[in-house]
Amino acid sequence: QVQLVQSGAEVKKPGASVKVSCEAFGYTFTSYQMHWVRQAPGQGPEWMGTINPSGGSTRYAQKFQGRVTMTRDRSTRTVYMELSSLRSEDTAVYYCARTASFGGFGDLDYWGQGTLVTVSP
Amino acid sequence: SSEVTQDPAVSVALGQTVRITCQGDSLRSYYASWYQQKPGQAPVLVIYGETNRPSGIPDRFSGSSSGSTASLTITGAQAEDEADYYCTSRDSSGYHLVFGGGTKLTVL
Numbered sequence: 001q002v003q004l005v006q007s008g009a010e011v012k013k014p015g016a017s018v019k020v021s022c023e024a025f026g027y028t029f030t031s032y033q034m035h036w037v038r039q040a041p042g043q044g045p046e047w048m049g050t051i052n053p054s055g056g057s058t059r060y061a062q063k064f065q066g067r068v069t070m071t072r073d074r075s076t077r078t079v080y081m082e083l084s085s086l087r088s089e090d091t092a093v094y095y096c097a098r099t100a101s102f103g104g105f106g107d108l109d110y111w112g113q114g115t116l117v118t119v120s121p
Numbered sequence: 122s123s124e125v126t127q128d129p130a131v132s133v134a135l136g137q138t139v140r141i142t143c144q145g146d147s148l149r150s151y152y153a154s155w156y157q158q159k160p161g162q163a164p165v166l167v168i169y170g171e172t173n174r175p176s177g178i179p180d181r182f183s184g185s186s187s188g189s190t191a192s193l194t195i196t197g198a199q200a201e202d203e204a205d206y207y208c209t210s211r212d213s214s215g216y217h218l219v220f221g222g223g224t225k226l227t228v229l
Binding site: 037046047061095097107109113114 | 173205216
């Protein structure tokens with residue numbers, strides 16, 4: 001069955017970078033767009049961007065342009081999200097999520113378990 | 122700021138019908154999707170392509186749209202439907218996804 005398995009929780013200092021991984025199981029990795037969504041404590045989800053695992057093309061939310069990099073490794077069926085120049089406001093749970101086979105761009109049917117990133121001095 | 126907006130909170134009596142709305146100019150061009158999120162869990166897709174339910178989602182959930190407003194209707198709300206609900210759509214550029222601020226549904 002489809003599963004997205006993310007890397008473990010991270011604690012970072014302000015100004016540092018964090019790289020979160022998302023390994024895909026149970027489907028053809030290159031056939032489905034992957035998204036990254038974050039959720040700060042007590043807040044709603046926030047879309048960060050998306051990557052095409054086949055060609056590697058990316059699209060980022062304007063808010064994160066210049067600070068986020070999404071990459072993929074087809075050999076390990078893994079996508080990565082790296083966020084730099086971290087600040088306290090980046091403390092959040094970060095999710096990867098797959099575009100549904102039956103839907104369109106914003107229809108995300110499978111989600112990872114989430115990775116808590118805490119930014120603290 | 123979000124390009125799609127939702128009422129922060131809505132309540133419904135058990136077994137009654139409730140509608141949760143999402144407003145935004147981009148909804149005139151792009152369809153909405155809806156997610157249910159319970160505490161400590163990832164969001165779950167309950168409506169896609171404006172009106173469609175993924176398999177496993179009860180048929181008491183339905184979606185509709187008119188103009189710049191998309192709606193999620195729960196007909197015969199159950200206690201387990203108490204959750205946060207988020208709409209999503211493309212933004213005005215069409216290239217990015219935006220989430221609404223969410224509606225907290227309380228089932229009384």
